[in-house]
Amino acid sequence: MSAPGFTRFLGIFLAVFAIMAGLFAVDLVLARLERAEVRADAKRHFEAGEKLRKSGAFGQAADEFRSAVSVARDNREYRVAWAQALLDAGNLDAASEQATELLTRDLSDGDANLILARVYAKQGRTADSTISYRRAIYGRWPPNSKHTRREVRWELTDFLSSQHASEELLAELLLLEAESPGDPAVERRIAHLYLRGGPAERAVPLFEDLLRRAPNDADAALGLAQARVAQGNCTLALPQWRLALRLQPDSSDAHEGFALCEKALAIDPLLRGLPLEQRIRRAFALLDNVVRSAGSCPPESLKHAQGLLQKRRALERDPNAPELLLEAAREVWNSGSCVKPASEDQKALSLLLR
Amino acid sequence: MKSSASPRFRERVTSALDSLRQSDTQLSLFLSLILGALVGLVIVAFILLTGRLSARMYPPGGSGLRRILVPFAGSLAGGFLLFRYFPQARGSGIPQTRAALLLGEGRISLRTVLGKFFCCSLTLSSGVALGREGPSVQIGAGIASVLAQRLGLARDQIRALVPVGCAAALAAAFNTPIAAVLFSLEEIMGDLHAPVLGSVVLASATSWMVLHLILGDDPLFHVPSYQLVHPAEFAIYAVLGLIGGLVSVAFVKVLLHLRLLFRRLPKQSVWVQPAIGGLFVGLLGFFVPDVLGVGYAYVERVLNGDVVFQMVALLLILKLAATAVCYSSGNAGGIFGPSLFLGAMLGAATGSVAHTLFPHVAAGPGAYALIGMGTAFAGIIRTPLTSVIMIFELTRDYSIIVPLMISNLISYFISYKLQHEPIYEALAHQDGVHLPPPERKQPRDESSVASIMRPIPALPAPSDTLEQALRLAREAGLDLVPVLGPYGALGAVALSKLQAGGETLASAGLIEPAHFAPFPHLHPDHSQITALHRMSSAGFSTLPVVSRANVRELVGIVYSEDILHPSKLSAEDIE
Numbered sequence: 001m002s003a004p005g006f007t008r009f010l011g012i013f014l015a016v017f018a019i020m021a022g023l024f025a026v027d028l029v030l031a032r033l034e035r036a037e038v039r040a041d042a043k044r045h046f047e048a049g050e051k052l053r054k055s056g057a058f059g060q061a062a063d064e065f066r067s068a069v070s071v072a073r074d075n076r077e078y079r080v081a082w083a084q085a086l087l088d089a090g091n092l093d094a095a096s097e098q099a100t101e102l103l104t105r106d107l108s109d110g111d112a113n114l115i116l117a118r119v120y121a122k123q124g125r126t127a128d129s130t131i132s133y134r135r136a137i138y139g140r141w142p143p144n145s146k147h148t149r150r151e152v153r154w155e156l157t158d159f160l161s162s163q164h165a166s167e168e169l170l171a172e173l174l175l176l177e178a179e180s181p182g183d184p185a186v187e188r189r190i191a192h193l194y195l196r197g198g199p200a201e202r203a204v205p206l207f208e209d210l211l212r213r214a215p216n217d218a219d220a221a222l223g224l225a226q227a228r229v230a231q232g233n234c235t236l237a238l239p240q241w242r243l244a245l246r247l248q249p250d251s252s253d254a255h256e257g258f259a260l261c262e263k264a265l266a267i268d269p270l271l272r273g274l275p276l277e278q279r280i281r282r283a284f285a286l287l288d289n290v291v292r293s294a295g296s297c298p299p300e301s302l303k304h305a306q307g308l309l310q311k312r313r314a315l316e317r318d319p320n321a322p323e324l325l326l327e328a329a330r331e332v333w334n335s336g337s338c339v340k341p342a343s344e345d346q347k348a349l350s351l352l353l354r
Numbered sequence: 355m356k357s358s359a360s361p362r363f364r365e366r367v368t369s370a371l372d373s374l375r376q377s378d379t380q381l382s383l384f385l386s387l388i389l390g391a392l393v394g395l396v397i398v399a400f401i402l403l404t405g406r407l408s409a410r411m412y413p414p415g416g417s418g419l420r421r422i423l424v425p426f427a428g429s430l431a432g433g434f435l436l437f438r439y440f441p442q443a444r445g446s447g448i449p450q451t452r453a454a455l456l457l458g459e460g461r462i463s464l465r466t467v468l469g470k471f472f473c474c475s476l477t478l479s480s481g482v483a484l485g486r487e488g489p490s491v492q493i494g495a496g497i498a499s500v501l502a503q504r505l506g507l508a509r510d511q512i513r514a515l516v517p518v519g520c521a522a523a524l525a526a527a528f529n530t531p532i533a534a535v536l537f538s539l540e541e542i543m544g545d546l547h548a549p550v551l552g553s554v555v556l557a558s559a560t561s562w563m564v565l566h567l568i569l570g571d572d573p574l575f576h577v578p579s580y581q582l583v584h585p586a587e588f589a590i591y592a593v594l595g596l597i598g599g600l601v602s603v604a605f606v607k608v609l610l611h612l613r614l615l616f617r618r619l620p621k622q623s624v625w626v627q628p629a630i631g632g633l634f635v636g637l638l639g640f641f642v643p644d645v646l647g648v649g650y651a652y653v654e655r656v657l658n659g660d661v662v663f664q665m666v667a668l669l670l671i672l673k674l675a676a677t678a679v680c681y682s683s684g685n686a687g688g689i690f691g692p693s694l695f696l697g698a699m700l701g702a703a704t705g706s707v708a709h710t711l712f713p714h715v716a717a718g719p720g721a722y723a724l725i726g727m728g729t730a731f732a733g734i735i736r737t738p739l740t741s742v743i744m745i746f747e748l749t750r751d752y753s754i755i756v757p758l759m760i761s762n763l764i765s766y767f768i769s770y771k772l773q774h775e776p777i778y779e780a781l782a783h784q785d786g787v788h789l790p791p792p793e794r795k796q797p798r799d800e801s802s803v804a805s806i807m808r809p810i811p812a813l814p815a816p817s818d819t820l821e822q823a824l825r826l827a828r829e830a831g832l833d834l835v836p837v838l839g840p841y842g843a844l845g846a847v848a849l850s851k852l853q854a855g856g857e858t859l860a861s862a863g864l865i866e867p868a869h870f871a872p873f874p875h876l877h878p879d880h881s882q883i884t885a886l887h888r889m890s891s892a893g894f895s896t897l898p899v900v901s902r903a904n905v906r907e908l909v910g911i912v913y914s915e916d917i918l919h920p921s922k923l924s925a926e927d928i929e
Contacts, residue, residue, distance in 0.1 A: 008505070009505065016388060030398075066660070070651065070654060
């Protein structure tokens with residue numbers, strides 16, 4: 001074994017250390033340059049993806065966002081955009097995968113939970129979607145996010161309304177009402193949501209409030225009329241239909257609603273102000289119509305109603321007869337799908353007998 | 355006034371340095387640390403430089419004409435530099451490193467290191483379809499060798515540092531410190547129990563730390579976590595191993611065959627041959643840009659499940675052709691990276707088919723692409739242990755270890771059966787270098803051929819007549835007569851074919867002056883028993899002895915009578 005001379009040894013290592021120092025500096029410069037260029041490359045892809053997304057080319061946008069993510073893996077914004085583009089392009093599994101990837105980094109990520117909620121909604125998984133929406137609402141939202149908690153809550157309410165999930169919807173709408181008391185736009189939206197999927201009676205005070213502020217608000221008049229009809233109260237609905245027609249003469253909804261209520265009121269045996277005789281006559285006519293519509297129903301389900309029909313004379317002067325007969329008609333009406341009224345009668349009967 | 359501590363401190367430092375340079379073990383460990391850091395810094399610079407240059411030379415979305423011209427120009431310039439200034443920097447670097455270690459006492463010149471660095475940077479960044487890891491190994495080995503030579507270390511110390519440099523280079527190039535150690539031992543040294551294990555580990559770890567300090571902790575490929583879907587998947591992975599083995603063999607055979615064809619071209623064209631590879635890959639890249647370069651970005655997409663069957667199948671074929679042509683035409687670059695690419699495409703294609711046929715059994719194509727990488731690596735490079743660990747380290751996904759092992763083993767077995775000689779040895783053979791198998795010791799021992807071979811007698815040239823050749827053969831007592839050309843042995847002629855006559859050896863068709871014809875031979879480190887076996891199987895009682903570093907370089911002649919002399923052999927040897 002040969003030991004190198006001391007001076008040579010020292011000299012070589014000093015040279016090596018000097019070279020290493022120089023290389024280290026060069027490497028740092030090159031690494032910084034690479035990071036800067038990679039970031040710029042990723043940004044370029046992201047911006048191209050945004051343009052494509054805005055033009056509706058979601059598939060191509062997803063490709064651009066994917067390229068951005070592949071060079072800037074830690075950039076949350078790019079991954080969120082990618083996940084959303086995948087969702088918009090209908091690629092639910094891939095969107096779910098990216099949203100899940102974001103959630104592994106931060107379980108309370110608002111955007112990620114929102115995307116997952118939308119994926120579940122499209123997959124028909126109502127319960128999972130609701131949970132994810134709620135996580136999104138109470139999650140973390142960075143300042144540069146495209147969404148706010150409020151918007152997400154609105155989206156959830158729209159979803160719950162479409163699913164007719166009344167109880168969950170009510171909870172969310174109450175929260176929204178509490179957040180913006182007296183805001184007409186919010187009130188209007190909430191009222192319509194109540195109409196669509198929630199307890200309709202809760203829409204009444206909201207529409208009334210809107211009309212109070214703006215008596216010529218055709219939408220509020222229409223909404224109030226619909227709410228009254230949903231309550232089963234055509235008496236109160238009729239003036240609202242008239243108002244709606246006055247404000248929007250071309251509204252087919254208003255025309256239909258008005259005609260329906262008129263028809264319902266024309267056969268309603270319990271209409272206030274009618275003399276007893278007329279009420280009883282209407283009640284018998286109603287029951288008779290329903291029994292005839294239930295021809296294919298089992299005889300035992302019609303026994304009570306038919307018995308009442310045969311007691312016409314006995315009930316002619318009975319002040320309780322209208323309610324009794326109406327109740328019997330309701331019983332037959334709700335007995336099952338064997339009841340098949342004439343189509344022009346169905347809506348009016350349904351309104352009276354719900 | 356100077357403090358009294360100062361001279362004492364200087365004395366202590368001087369004494370420590372002196373003791374360091376006197377102690378073999380301490381010096382070795384110290385050098386391992388230094389080499390780990392130095393090689394790591396160099397390889398990081400190599401990676402960054404190549405990456406930034408390639409982003410400028412053929413940017414994504416660039417014109418098609420650029421994709422043709424840039425690889426052509428880059429490989430033309432690289433070819434000229436290699437021919438004119440850096441002939442030792444040609445090729446992948448692995449067989450050259452092994453040759454330097456096993457036959458060249460571990461000596462690699464600084465010129466080779468610089469040539470490899472700059473020529474590979476040039477060709478790889480111009481889009482040539484080769485990898486950077488093999489060249490990194492030679493650069494790392496070269497740095498270790500140069501430093502050891504500059505320090506005036508002994509031959510054994512220089513040789514011991516070469517695998518240290520290799521491991522440091524691979525750890526930085528691939529971000530795989532464990533695989534780097536295994537590769538150094540399994541492939542470079544051919545001995546997993548090498549005494550330099552400690553130094554190799556230290557250098558690999560140091561290099562890895564340097565890489566992380568500068569570039570951070572990112573695996574080369576980011577992949578989702580894959581799980582085994584169904585136990586029946588093992589059968590599909592076995593099929594992948596089978597297909598991977600066949601594709602590996604096809605790749606190796608195509609590459610070796612093309613290389614032979616290129617080597618038959620006129621020697622004056624050596625400097626322009628790489629440009630043929632560059633032009634070929636450029637033309638392919640005009641239509642399919644993902645063929646250019648090593649293709650890691652596309653591999654990552656495939657590993658993440660972004661697979662279109664037609665595209666991956668096409669890329670498998672095109673990349674195989676591109677890499678084979680680029681390498682065989684003489685471009686500087688390696689085949690590690692392309693092996694991974696081919697494996698990923700193969701795996702993705704197989705996985706695509708499997709997932710379509712058996713959707714409830716087979717995972718997505720991304721999982722198969724991952725396994726495919728290891729399969730092709732095991733089949734082409736033939737380092738099964740390294741390939742398993744490497745894929746694990748590249749992806750940091752432990753869940754695929756068992757399928758990877760199964761697939762790798764099958765691919766390795768198929769490759770071994772159909773292409774017995776590993777690619778690096780085959781490449782060395784084509785260059786006239788016969789690397790010894792791992793158990794062969796370099797130094798002479800008493801039972802080796804070197805101890806009994808006789809000096810080279812006067813031998814005929816192709817222009818000599820048959821009669822002259824016959825006379826020389828009889829004078830020397832040869833029955834297999836080597837024929838010498840201007841660059842060494844051209845071939846050998848059996849004594850029985852020589853007869854009285856005025857025809858020359860060349861005109862009689864016994865020797866081709868322009869081409870080397872392989873002939874039965876021995877190497878100095880062969881045992882005498884091996885010599886007897888070869889003589890018996892070849893049917894000659896004399897055999898020429900040639901250098902392992904150059905099979906055309908005659909070093910002596912062995913006569914069977916010298917082996918069979920009773921004083922030379924023991925009874926055990928005869929049995």
